Amino acid sequence: MARKHVHISIISIFTFIGAIATVSGHMYTDPASLPIKTYDYIIIGAGIGGSVIANRLTEDTNVNVLVIEAGISNEDEVLTRIPFVAPQLSPYTPYTWNYTTIPQKACNNRTMPFPRGRILGGSSSINFMMHTRGSVDDFDRIACATMDESWSWTSLFPYFLKSEMLVPPADEHDTAGQVDPALHGHLGSLFVSLSGYSFPGFDGRVVKTTKELELEFPFNTDMNSGYPLGIGYTQSTIGSGERSSAATAYLEPALERPNLDILIHTTVTNIVQTGIAGHLPILRGVRCATDPSASPVSFEASREVILSAGAIGTPHILLLSGIGNSTEIGALGIEPLLDIPDVGRNLVDHPIISFSYLVNSTATFDDLRFPGVAAEYLTQWQDTKTGLYVDGPGNLLAWLRIPDDSPIFNLHFDPSAGPHSPHFEFIFTNGFVSFTEPSPPNGSYMTIFVALASPSSRGAVTLENADPFSAPRIDPAFLETDFDIHAMRAAVQSAKRFVNSSAWADYIIAPHGAWAEVTTDDEFDQYIRDRTASEWHPVGTAAMSACDTGAGVVSPNLSVKGAVGLRIVDASIFPFLPAAHVQASLYAIAERAADIIKYDYA
Template sequence: MAEQTNNSQVFDYIVVGAGTAGCLLANRLSADPANRVLLIEAGGRDNYHWIHIPVGYLYCIDNPRTDWRFRTEADPGLNGRSLIFPRGKTLGGCSSINGMLYMRGQARDYDGWAELTGDDAWRWDNCLPDFMRHEDHYRLDRGGDADAAHRDYHGHGGEWRIEKQRLKWQVLDDFATAAVEAGIPRTRDFNRGDNEGVDYFEVNQRSGWRWNTSKAFLRGVEKRSNLTLWHSTQVLGLEFEKSETGEPRCCGVKVQRAGEVAMARAAREVILSAGAIGSPQLLQLSGVGPAELLAEHDIPVVAALPGVGENLQDHLQIRSIYQVKGANTLNTMASSLMGKARIGLEYALRRSGPMSMAPSQLCAFTRSSEAYEHPNLEYHVQPLSLEAFGQPLHDFPAITASVCNLNPTSRGTVRIKSRDPRQAPAISPNYLSTPEDRQVAADSLRVTRRIAGQPAFAKYQPEEVKPGVQYQSDEDLVRLAGDIGTTIFHPVGTARMGRADDPMAVVDSQLRVRGIQGLRVVDASIMPTITSGNTNSPTLMIAEKAAGWILGRAS
């Protein structure tokens, strides 16, 4: 049990945020019974039924029960539009509301991190064991179809379950064939370091249920006597004291819990795992960040780190919609009460069908032009269409082919608006703010048209509803990208790691905050550049690697 001292509780490690990274960290750090670990989550328990039914993401995003409900500032690159910016607010964090898509990115992403930090620990070959350590891949189940190469790249018996999807759509099969006709090879595995190709996504599910990090890393472990969980607890700020060297040391956190303000002290470390929005926000509120921003809000400077809240990166998806003929799509399946009943019955009996669907089913990685030596586009293809997230399905059969620029050069910011930790920060992604990103946007829409125009898809007589074939020039397509582009929910980079001589680096290569003892950041905010794919599983890898460093230093 935690020790009581001066109306505060003392732990060895305090982890702020029970999301993707925080759940794994709590599991690993508390595995040694000598470590007293506190895990703090602002949201409640993950006992909302829609968290666990895969299609329930529709009811979790922008829901105050499960989502922080952030919004971006009006974005010039999106023609002045503001977007919802979902972040999980429940046990499991974003893994409780995300797309459940298992994707690591490309080997070059991690080799690039090693160059930027000067630390070979971040090279792909040295990250691969950290991915595999917590994996439970279905192809390695007894009787699975794994080949020798698959066994070299995937793990089995870990906490993080990966399965194939429990559905099939002919219209998506034919779109995949059209992609092959357009020059994109088929692949069996997007996660071996080169993800070029087309296939169905693999998903973080178990037997048709969402598999979030709360289930994976806290279930059962939560009962450890040396692990304390405070959910529904708002962290108000970090607490500091002067160390023997004169540097500030993070000694704990101030929280509001059950209507009362309390302190929790950390004998060894405080670890921020509040995500790419929450971690920089909490640092800034606590006096760690750009000096000018802190002065603007009369916050005393603990450490002037200009990179806190800078370097925001995200994947902007551009949604092309094609009306089709003679195809079975979700638009038609769910158009009647009888159709919806059939969908519900299939899930109840078999845990399959549309209710087991991740938000996207078919994936493809390719290049926007021959100028790129590596895939710089990712497709999320769906057998459905709608005007915008949360709106009804269209009343005609259609598919959506969303494409995103994997390596955007645009950079945004996260900055507090006040000293109130309950007020959302200003989130400014600055999408499409560079010429390169605008060119990739225009070219990516042309790649989509090239795929849809292949013979394998011609039988559906596809008609481009969005953006519309009348738009052909770069100028037209960039403007349309701004009109229809939306976040794909992958914010990273706002507390990035870097070398000692990098003035914008917030943490070193072992994720320790510059100039402050006893404080690390372990989440997607530490990525210096965004990974070439979905960001949830790379965040787990980051947490796995950090846990090894923390436990090694403590032993």
């Protein structure tokens, strides 16, 4: 999701930092200070995968768990609790890894920010909180590719329910017709709710358009049914007006357990072989350090190391450990340990653009450009957990397909998972939002984000060098296939048809900026290549595959192929990118992974 250019006083937010209670537990910042060096399980990374696994494994008082996180604690980071200020958390802040892509050839050689969370909770502590599961086709395709039906939609659905607790929105409005409670969990750890601050003049026009142009833009009561196509109300990981993250939902409740240690500010430099089982290396050792000049400290797992460093961090650590393409690793002076050529390959992400319109309204969030207005909203959030700051970027969104009879399919295969899976996404935002243009000094605006939900381009994460404190090379290869540029153009043209409905006739005054000059296909393409960015949903770099194939990195039980004692639980294991914001899928996968691990050691 792109960053909003809105003006919110960070200083004023920190004036009430003590208003939010924090917790304490077994938290360490120096690896040398830990009382033991051997744990039953060592988890690398405290994002969604690592947080869920840590919570579930420590439910058993007979095992002990160490979580190693390179980033900071979330405990006193008030900004991570306020939903609306999510844009202030990235791309270049203390909360992220501050990655940048290599120049993107199909995007006029632009580099792009590529933030990943470097904090307890990982990217769930900095993302835009949209909670979308994807389609039945997304998961049935994974089940087919892995030859394992336990990854199908039907098999994963109970884990979607297990992870979440559907709660009332912050304004406690009547949600009838906006969500189907029967499709949701009500006892899980993660809060999920509808938007808690409405913009009737804007949201109502979006819904009205679904009635006027129902054939192209049908209304969908609940997009998390597995059948997401249409336009519906946004569900977000927000509860009682605050962000619900992997840290708040899973780690914080487990912090008082005596069998959980969390080590922060500590970078894992490599995974270490600790033995051999038959002809397979045992990979239960972890080496880490607080900074490049610090002496490394080693830990060992008696059962497993669980790598949950994310779609960028996980392949980075594997490659540094000698696990990957042996020729490429050896060329950097790293001793090859396990030849798995697909490590770091198959990187895929959702490309996204935005465009804005000047509108006839005074009820947008553009008035936040005035410090007094921003301060009032902030005080309201502090005092009552209500108001504008309780929500993320938009109250409604769309998942849509290119028509089956489009000429595009005469030239290109369809990369989507199936007929129930979208090709593109719209996010409707009641204010000016851009990642390429500054905020206008006056006026009121609306913005539509357009993201390619089923891209066909594939990139890679590779090593820049053998220094574990140096960032890897990140190449999402945006728009490098003909299908992707044609599909993005089709999506943008669909968005133009949406705003040309009569619902917007007395509302939209004019397109803003360069968007006003776009009319021809060539101009569409140029606009897209000039402004495409990442929606920050990378997956696929340690992909799951069937047990009997040489491709991929992990087996269907998420164990690294050709090794013992190393498992991966994060977004890197997706063989395909779900046509959804990825976090909901990750929570379900991590819940299932916890059950797999428990079963293996029962």
